[in-house]
Amino acid sequence: MAGPEDFENHCWKDIVTPEILTTYEAYVRNTFVGTRPALLAIDLYNLVYKGGANPPHEITPDFPNTCGVYAHEAIEPTRKLFTACRAARIPIFYVTARFSPSRVQSTRRADMPLVEEDFEIHQAFTPQSGDVVFRKERASAFFGTPLVAHLNQRDVNSLIVCGESTSGCVRASVLEAYSYGFHISIVEECVFDRSELSHKVNLFDMHHKYADVMKLDEVCAHLASVTGKATKVA
Amino acid sequence: MAGPEDFENHCWKDIVTPEILTTYEAYVRNTFVGTRPALLAIDLYNLVYKGGANPPHEITPDFPNTCGVYAHEAIEPTRKLFTACRAARIPIFYVTARFSPSRVQSTRRADMPLVEEDFEIHQAFTPQSGDVVFRKERASAFFGTPLVAHLNQRDVNSLIVCGESTSGCVRASVLEAYSYGFHISIVEECVFDRSELSHKVNLFDMHHKYADVMKLDEVCAHLASVTGKATKVA
Amino acid sequence: MAGPEDFENHCWKDIVTPEILTTYEAYVRNTFVGTRPALLAIDLYNLVYKGGANPPHEITPDFPNTCGVYAHEAIEPTRKLFTACRAARIPIFYVTARFSPSRVQSTRRADMPLVEEDFEIHQAFTPQSGDVVFRKERASAFFGTPLVAHLNQRDVNSLIVCGESTSGCVRASVLEAYSYGFHISIVEECVFDRSELSHKVNLFDMHHKYADVMKLDEVCAHLASVTGKATKVA
Amino acid sequence: MAGPEDFENHCWKDIVTPEILTTYEAYVRNTFVGTRPALLAIDLYNLVYKGGANPPHEITPDFPNTCGVYAHEAIEPTRKLFTACRAARIPIFYVTARFSPSRVQSTRRADMPLVEEDFEIHQAFTPQSGDVVFRKERASAFFGTPLVAHLNQRDVNSLIVCGESTSGCVRASVLEAYSYGFHISIVEECVFDRSELSHKVNLFDMHHKYADVMKLDEVCAHLASVTGKATKVA
Numbered sequence: 001m002a003g004p005e006d007f008e009n010h011c012w013k014d015i016v017t018p019e020i021l022t023t024y025e026a027y028v029r030n031t032f033v034g035t036r037p038a039l040l041a042i043d044l045y046n047l048v049y050k051g052g053a054n055p056p057h058e059i060t061p062d063f064p065n066t067c068g069v070y071a072h073e074a075i076e077p078t079r080k081l082f083t084a085c086r087a088a089r090i091p092i093f094y095v096t097a098r099f100s101p102s103r104v105q106s107t108r109r110a111d112m113p114l115v116e117e118d119f120e121i122h123q124a125f126t127p128q129s130g131d132v133v134f135r136k137e138r139a140s141a142f143f144g145t146p147l148v149a150h151l152n153q154r155d156v157n158s159l160i161v162c163g164e165s166t167s168g169c170v171r172a173s174v175l176e177a178y179s180y181g182f183h184i185s186i187v188e189e190c191v192f193d194r195s196e197l198s199h200k201v202n203l204f205d206m207h208h209k210y211a212d213v214m215k216l217d218e219v220c221a222h223l224a225s226v227t228g229k230a231t232k233v234a
Numbered sequence: 235m236a237g238p239e240d241f242e243n244h245c246w247k248d249i250v251t252p253e254i255l256t257t258y259e260a261y262v263r264n265t266f267v268g269t270r271p272a273l274l275a276i277d278l279y280n281l282v283y284k285g286g287a288n289p290p291h292e293i294t295p296d297f298p299n300t301c302g303v304y305a306h307e308a309i310e311p312t313r314k315l316f317t318a319c320r321a322a323r324i325p326i327f328y329v330t331a332r333f334s335p336s337r338v339q340s341t342r343r344a345d346m347p348l349v350e351e352d353f354e355i356h357q358a359f360t361p362q363s364g365d366v367v368f369r370k371e372r373a374s375a376f377f378g379t380p381l382v383a384h385l386n387q388r389d390v391n392s393l394i395v396c397g398e399s400t401s402g403c404v405r406a407s408v409l410e411a412y413s414y415g416f417h418i419s420i421v422e423e424c425v426f427d428r429s430e431l432s433h434k435v436n437l438f439d440m441h442h443k444y445a446d447v448m449k450l451d452e453v454c455a456h457l458a459s460v461t462g463k464a465t466k467v468a
Numbered sequence: 469m470a471g472p473e474d475f476e477n478h479c480w481k482d483i484v485t486p487e488i489l490t491t492y493e494a495y496v497r498n499t500f501v502g503t504r505p506a507l508l509a510i511d512l513y514n515l516v517y518k519g520g521a522n523p524p525h526e527i528t529p530d531f532p533n534t535c536g537v538y539a540h541e542a543i544e545p546t547r548k549l550f551t552a553c554r555a556a557r558i559p560i561f562y563v564t565a566r567f568s569p570s571r572v573q574s575t576r577r578a579d580m581p582l583v584e585e586d587f588e589i590h591q592a593f594t595p596q597s598g599d600v601v602f603r604k605e606r607a608s609a610f611f612g613t614p615l616v617a618h619l620n621q622r623d624v625n626s627l628i629v630c631g632e633s634t635s636g637c638v639r640a641s642v643l644e645a646y647s648y649g650f651h652i653s654i655v656e657e658c659v660f661d662r663s664e665l666s667h668k669v670n671l672f673d674m675h676h677k678y679a680d681v682m683k684l685d686e687v688c689a690h691l692a693s694v695t696g697k698a699t700k701v702a
Numbered sequence: 703m704a705g706p707e708d709f710e711n712h713c714w715k716d717i718v719t720p721e722i723l724t725t726y727e728a729y730v731r732n733t734f735v736g737t738r739p740a741l742l743a744i745d746l747y748n749l750v751y752k753g754g755a756n757p758p759h760e761i762t763p764d765f766p767n768t769c770g771v772y773a774h775e776a777i778e779p780t781r782k783l784f785t786a787c788r789a790a791r792i793p794i795f796y797v798t799a800r801f802s803p804s805r806v807q808s809t810r811r812a813d814m815p816l817v818e819e820d821f822e823i824h825q826a827f828t829p830q831s832g833d834v835v836f837r838k839e840r841a842s843a844f845f846g847t848p849l850v851a852h853l854n855q856r857d858v859n860s861l862i863v864c865g866e867s868t869s870g871c872v873r874a875s876v877l878e879a880y881s882y883g884f885h886i887s888i889v890e891e892c893v894f895d896r897s898e899l900s901h902k903v904n905l906f907d908m909h910h911k912y913a914d915v916m917k918l919d920e921v922c923a924h925l926a927s928v929t930g931k932a933t934k935v936a
Contacts, residue, residue, distance in 0.1 A: 017431070019289065019291040020291070020429045020431060020432075022291040023290045023291045023294045024429075025294070026294075026298050027341075057254070057257045060257045060259070061259075107261075107442070107444065108261060108445075136848075137848045138413040138851065139443070140413060143410075143413045143848065143851075144413075144846070144847055144848030144849075146839045146840060146845065146846030148648060148649070149647060149648055149649040149839070149840065149845075152620075152625070152648055152650060167435075167443075171409075171439075172409050175374070175405075175406050176377075178373075179373065179406075179617060180616060180617055180620055181616070181618070181619070181620025181621040182620060194257050195254045195257060195258075197250065197251070198254075198435055198438070198439055201401075201431060201435040202435070202439070204432070205405075209341035209342060209373070209401075209402060210341065210342060210373075370614075371614045377614065377617075378612065378614030378615075378617065379612055380604075380605045382882060383606065383611075383612065383881060383882055383883040384883070386883030386884060389859065391854070391857065415853070415854025415855040416854060483899065487757065487759040488759070488899060490759040490762060491759045491896050491897060492896075492897075493762070494762075494766050495809075495810060497810070523721065525721040525722070525725045528724065528725045528727070528728075529727075575729075575912060576731070576911060576912060576913075606880075607880075607881065607912075608877070608881060611878075635911075636911060640881075643841065643842070643874050643877065644845075646840075647840040647841065647842060647845045647846075647874075663725060663726075665719070666907055669900055669903035670903070670907070673869045673870075673873075673904070676809070676810065677809035677810060677870060678809060678841075
């Protein structure tokens with residue numbers, strides 16, 4: 001949980017002007033993790049780590065889908081988040097892209113040759129028994145998948161979100177989750193993008209409109225506080 | 235239509251760095267209006283014009299939902315767009331917010347007292363006979379409305395989008411339209427936001443991922459070129 | 469609740485053969501009302517009561533949307549169901565048709581002249597303060613309405629269903645509710661149709677595939693047993 | 703195409719009474735195949751052919767998902783339909799069940815042990831290059847799949863439907879297709895169920911409310927008449 005005094009204490013501080021903060025004052029509130037959460041891990045597939053921990057613009061000609069250094073910087077925080085979620089025994093859902101010649105495209109990016117392994121989950125976050133993995137063709141984790149049915153059947157009422165890209169599949173999934181009526185907590189250190197500008201502005205937008213952007217430490221502390229307690233999951 | 239050389243010639247030029255443009259090079263393409271378009275006018279309701287043509291941060295305490303000067307600057311371009319669409323006899327769909335004590339909220343903004351007239355369409359764009367107006371409770375024009383059924387039944391395969399806010403209901407609607415398989419053209423001068431930063435970055439995001447951001451003149455010229463020709467609408 | 473021995477003890481008994489029952493044996497189970505239910509009252513609008521308590525085929529030329537005697541026979545049981553649900557203070561949602569010249573049609577029935585009052589809720593079930601009423605254009609209560617968002621936001625995990633027609637909007641709504649992951653209880657005496665054959669076979673289909681068809685007395689007894697207890701609704 | 707005089711000339715004739723036909727008179731109309739159709743083949747997987755061409759109730763204890771003789775009788779007509787659709791070069795979409803321990807269930811039937819091969823398409827209808835196959839967890843071909851996006855992107859405005867079961871996944875898919883605004887033609891000889899009663903009544907319901915139930919010969923004749931002509935698919 002974070003109080004109103006920390007509501008704007010996030011990565012967008014250096015680009016959002018005081019005038020904008022004034023305009024958005026009515027959105028300031030407490031942030032929190034929901035009571036019956038699941039982890040939603042978005043597009044943590046091999047393709048976005050390609051080319052190593054380099055700035056995307058330096059490697060994008062060879063690795064056009066990479067998030068480069070931003071992807072690699074998020075590995076350790078995301079590991080910690082997974083560990084905390086597994087300890088709290090909350091349901092874990094992954095989405096990744098469907099690899100198929102017939103798939104519709106999730107964005108208007110020009111085509112490039114891909115292989116099946118590109119869309120497998122990165123080995124740092126390998127799904128375990130009991131986790132659920134969906135394949136999607138569009139940006140949102142909900143569009144063209146039965147995610148909403150699984151969430152309802154497991155009595156989930158809120159999501160903890162990590163993955164990429166902040167301005168693409170994360171934003172689309174958070175928007176649709178909010179539309180469906182779920183509370184959403186986005187873990188700041190565990191989402192990333194190929195553009196820092198889009199990353200920051202999309203986090204700002206989502207934080208004010210649809211979700212609670214929270215620090216990894218806050219989320220882990222909360223999960224630790226409920227671990228061991230009866231987390232009823234129907 | 236605009237060619238690849240003009241692909242980045244838009245309002246975001248002053249904030250997007252050369253490095254970002256390099257990263258997004260694979261998205262560069264021609265832009266165009268689809269073959270069987272409809273106009274989608276998003277949230278052109280009275281509330282966003284309140285307080286006059288002033289900077290939002292100066293009037294937001296009194297008019298918390300206003301887009302102020304940005305809303306007012308878009309009135310004339312949007313009038314022109316409506317005129318061109320009516321002349322071309324393409325279907326026109328409006329969405330506005332549902333006014334109801336029981337509605338779910340489209341964003342996490344704190345509540346404020348509203349009246350029914352706040353969500354009526356601004357008089358500059360009053361719906362005419364044959365237009366369709368939907369009321370929504372969420373950001374996307376598709377969520378909780380039968381818009382997709384109407385588009386399919388009228389054989390629409392593409393949208394021309396205007397309205398507000400760029401980072402809210404416009405983005406949400408464009409995202410879902412793209413997910414459903416529609417081509418989307420966003421008219422740059424006819425969408426607006428209460429934050430210029432969010433406006434520009436969201437246009438940049440949508441232009442690269444889901445839609446063609448186009449100039450009013452281009453769109454009007456295209457519509458004029460097809461006006462009078464048989465625009466078959468089943 | 470009803471045990472497996474009563475699973476086929478319903479109105480379809482006189483038309484379902486022993487061979488069919490053998491084929492469907494694997495579906496036999498206990499039936500029950502869910503833990504956090506809402507009442508969903510489907511299309512209880514004036515139009516279906518027109519022409520009085522007569523057989524539909526006798527009055528359909530003059531009242532083409534009527535369910536006649538079947539509608540009227542369900543009035544008293546449905547009143548009792550409403551009373552029990554209000555006493556248990558569970559959320560109550562109505563859907564009715566949207567009256568509009570531009571609406572898409574919910575079935576392929578030929579057009580007929582209608583007035584706004586036709587789609588108002590029958591006076592026996594007038595919505596009260598706190599109830600939510602949605603207007604729809606298609607058969608399902610979920611399609612083109614924000615019902616799923618309301619259910620999730622009020623922490624509802626199951627539905628008690630009444631209304632009409634069994635083979636039309638009830639079946640469509642039950643199907644989509646099941647797809648979304650909700651448990652569904654259909655109150656046998658409180659759903660109706662213009663054809664008894666379709667009524668019985670659709671109840672049979674839904675009972676085996678998607679929902680628990682239950683007797684009014686069972687549902688009321690269950691609601692009475694939880695009335696007064698803390699029905700937590702977030 | 704079939705005229706109004708043949709509107710009720712279908713398999714339900716022996717169980718629908720004259721009174722019911724009077725009640726439904728307003729639905730009588732011409733039936734037809736849409737202008738830009740795709741074939742939707744629903745759940746033609748191995749499981750439903752298990753146990754041979756026997757009455758379902760005789761083999762259901764050993765083969766609990768079989769449609770027995772009804773499945774086998776539909777093989778030859780369905781082959782002809784596929785041949786006609788391939789000759790007309792219309793897009794072909796299959797749906798089948800997702801085989802996964804974590805899947806939600808498409809109906810309330812009790813669990814049974816299954817293997818992956820159970821949900822592969824029967825060899826009489828093996829998908830060919832260019833066909834699209836979706837895996838679903840719910841009854842409708844649209845729920846939890848990107849089917850609607852594919853239909854829109856390929857400029858499809860209507861469906862020709864075959865497969866099973868009439869009262870389950872066929873009905874659910876037809877209902878949702880109609881909600882989305884597609885015209886639907888169901889090929890009578892090419893849909894089947896484990897219960898003849900449910901088969902007939904569900905065809906009756908769909909024919910009056912959402913779709914055109916048509917004879918195989920009619921559909922094939924229509925497809926032959928357009929074969930060779932430019933079937934524009936964007």
